[in-house]
Amino acid sequence: MSAEETEAAWNRLTLSPDQFRRASSRYRRRRGSAAYLFILPYFIPFLAFLVVPVFWSIWLSFNKGGILDSPHFVGLQNWREIAGDTELTGSIKNTAIYAVEAILLVFTLALLLALLLNRYRKGSNVFKLALYVPLLAPAVLVGLIWQFVTNYDFGLFNLILTSLGFGRVNIFGNGTLALLTIVFAEVWRGLGFWTLYFLASLQSVPEELLDAARVDGAKGVQRFRRVTIPMLRPMLLFAAVIAIIANFQVFDTVYVLTQGGPYQSTSTLVWFIWKRLFQFQQTGQGYAAAVLLLGIILVLTAISFWLLGSRRRHERAA
Amino acid sequence: MAAPGAALDDFGGAEAHADYAGAARRNRGFRAGKSVASYLVLVLFALIAVGPFVYLLSPSLRQSYELFTYPPQWIPHTVYWGNFGRVLHETSYYRWGLNTFIFATAVTLITLVLDTLAGYAFARLRFAGRTALFALVISTLMIPTAAIIAPLYIMISRLPAWTHAGVNTYLGLILPMVCSPLGVFMMRQFISTLPEGLVEAARLDGASEFQIFRRIVLPLIKPAIVVLGIFTFMMQWVNFLWPLVITTTDSMKTLTVGVASLQGQFVTDWGVISAAAVMTMAPVIVVFLIFQRWFVQASMAGALKQ
Numbered sequence A: 001m002s003a004e005e006t007e008a009a010w011n012r013l014t015l016s017p018d019q020f021r022r023a024s025s026r027y028r029r030r031r032g033s034a035a036y037l038f039i040l041p042y043f044i045p046f047l048a049f050l051v052v053p054v055f056w057s058i059w060l061s062f063n064k065g066g067i068l069d070s071p072h073f074v075g076l077q078n079w080r081e082i083a084g085d086t087e088l089t090g091s092i093k094n095t096a097i098y099a100v101e102a103i104l105l106v107f108t109l110a111l112l113l114a115l116l117l118n119r120y121r122k123g124s125n126v127f128k129l130a131l132y133v134p135l136l137a138p139a140v141l142v143g144l145i146w147q148f149v150t151n152y153d154f155g156l157f158n159l160i161l162t163s164l165g166f167g168r169v170n171i172f173g174n175g176t177l178a179l180l181t182i183v184f185a186e187v188w189r190g191l192g193f194w195t196l197y198f199l200a201s202l203q204s205v206p207e208e209l210l211d212a213a214r215v216d217g218a219k220g221v222q223r224f225r226r227v228t229i230p231m232l233r234p235m236l237l238f239a240a241v242i243a244i245i246a247n248f249q250v251f252d253t254v255y256v257l258t259q260g261g262p263y264q265s266t267s268t269l270v271w272f273i274w275k276r277l278f279q280f281q282q283t284g285q286g287y288a289a290a291v292l293l294l295g296i297i298l299v300l301t302a303i304s305f306w307l308l309g310s311r312r313r314h315e316r317a318a
Numbered sequence B: 001m002a003a004p005g006a007a008l009d010d011f012g013g014a015e016a017h018a019d020y021a022g023a024a025r026r027n028r029g030f031r032a033g034k035s036v037a038s039y040l041v042l043v044l045f046a047l048i049a050v051g052p053f054v055y056l057l058s059p060s061l062r063q064s065y066e067l068f069t070y071p072p073q074w075i076p077h078t079v080y081w082g083n084f085g086r087v088l089h090e091t092s093y094y095r096w097g098l099n100t101f102i103f104a105t106a107v108t109l110i111t112l113v114l115d116t117l118a119g120y121a122f123a124r125l126r127f128a129g130r131t132a133l134f135a136l137v138i139s140t141l142m143i144p145t146a147a148i149i150a151p152l153y154i155m156i157s158r159l160p161a162w163t164h165a166g167v168n169t170y171l172g173l174i175l176p177m178v179c180s181p182l183g184v185f186m187m188r189q190f191i192s193t194l195p196e197g198l199v200e201a202a203r204l205d206g207a208s209e210f211q212i213f214r215r216i217v218l219p220l221i222k223p224a225i226v227v228l229g230i231f232t233f234m235m236q237w238v239n240f241l242w243p244l245v246i247t248t249t250d251s252m253k254t255l256t257v258g259v260a261s262l263q264g265q266f267v268t269d270w271g272v273i274s275a276a277a278v279m280t281m282a283p284v285i286v287v288f289l290i291f292q293r294w295f296v297q298a299s300m301a302g303a304l305k306q
Helices: A003-013 A017-060 A077-083 A086-119 A124-136 A139-150 A156-163 A175-203 A207-215 A220-247 A252-257 A269-279 A283-317 B002-011 B014-060 B064-068 B082-090 B093-124 B130-139 B145-157 B170-177 B181-192 B196-204 B209-220 B222-237 B241-246 B255-261 B270-290 B292-304
Strands: none
Touching (some): A017 A283, A017 B145, A017 B181, A086 A124, A086 A175, A086 A220, A086 A269, A086 A283, A086 B014, A124 A175, A124 B014, A124 B270, A124 B292, A139 A175, A139 A252, A139 B014, A139 B255, A139 B270, A175 A252, A175 B014, A175 B292, A207 A220, A220 A283, A252 B255, A269 A283, A269 B145, A269 B241, A283 B145, B014 B270, B064 B270, B082 B093, B082 B270, B093 B130, B093 B170, B093 B181, B093 B209, B093 B222, B093 B255, B145 B241, B196 B209, B209 B222, B222 B292, B241 B255, B255 B270
């Protein structure tokens, strides 16, 4: 190709500044509108079934009726009613107790199992698989399966007690025990997930740090307390908030195991909401409690984002 | 422990050496004991995890009244298949299974289409309001169904007849579950990791945005699609609250709602319940064993990608 030909070709390709401006804005406009076509299919159901219902939910909390008939505005009445409702305060208390017990138990066990799986790799896949299996079961089924352990007449637990010569225990007649049963059902289901989660976290602790501590003469327990735990702390905190959010929504196991009883001692926040909305048709109180749940979850979400942010800042500083 | 040994070689005489050998022997014994104990703990928890499913076989293969005999007869003298027959013939079990399959599959397919499209736009396209819209998606990440269940129910139950959505319809069951913010978030994160040059090169070659998405991006994000697909399917397969509220007739129930309704329908028949539970879990466990690697990734994706 001669020099003239090359230059001619080049001139054909290059645009004057004016042409370039026009072409690029046309290009960007086309790309921009294409982007809206990409997000539109998601945003229609997203707005309709998530964003609008949030505001609708808040508005409903100032109304009564609405499920079977049309809603009518009652101002702050629902909020005044639930403020003095001992069943609601009890439900929140139960949910909090349940969440704390379940999380402490499942985190302790999962951390222990993760440490063991991290240390003893031989055959660890089989254990991981086995621990994962309960996660496949819907919580409803977990609850039903748990009946075969806790039932007064034929539950495994009572059979063991009788064979050891003790009397039977009516687990669902005792509030504390009934709540503990729901805790155990959740711990059983969640253990595999948290074990794998902590295992992944443990494997992200830099080996060099542990080696350095070993060279400095730190024993196993010391290494765990002084190196592993501080390295895991941000992840543990984040996991705890996520777990609180998940556990605050406990409902399925309550539905099949206790129906909130005995004497509402296992009534949880979502159980309260569902019962008022769809069983008792006391919709106003159900609406207000749902907004309360929304508020609790949003605060917890904000905390989890803040924790994530501080972890990022921390990592960047390090 | 090589380091102390080396130190002893430098300083110590034979006496120190013997001390060290003894300590090492004791240490080895201690460590062997520790590893045996550790494996025992692991075996114990593996048994606790799997045991209840195996134990469930026992009542499912016995007459219900045999549950109440003492001492318990774990392994039945004669295997009784009647419980499974009753689940299949006296309940709408087939229908519940079909409903669950339709519900979970539809939600999964729709979610995959919507979330990959939106995820791609948030990861790779520039448009006005991108940051604000993505922030909106993220802020709804944790909103529980229970908190918005009243408006969802009111909305679906009041839809006009021509939409074919309402209480006791598939559309009513499916639609409110298709807008998972987590899926968009996961897809955006994953697509962001793809090399930007690929998309730019296709763009210079004159490909339209949709062609780029279809020909370049989609083939590269197959693993993420599988992970999000399994995750979404599992979320709906275990879903209980929404199907419980939006289905009232027996023929529209999903498996979770249907099996829960077996409790106390007649006088609770535990043989039938255990048979239904076995039938429900067995196929899932088989599928899990075949695709285990993907399952574990899917369940971690929700937590770790963040």
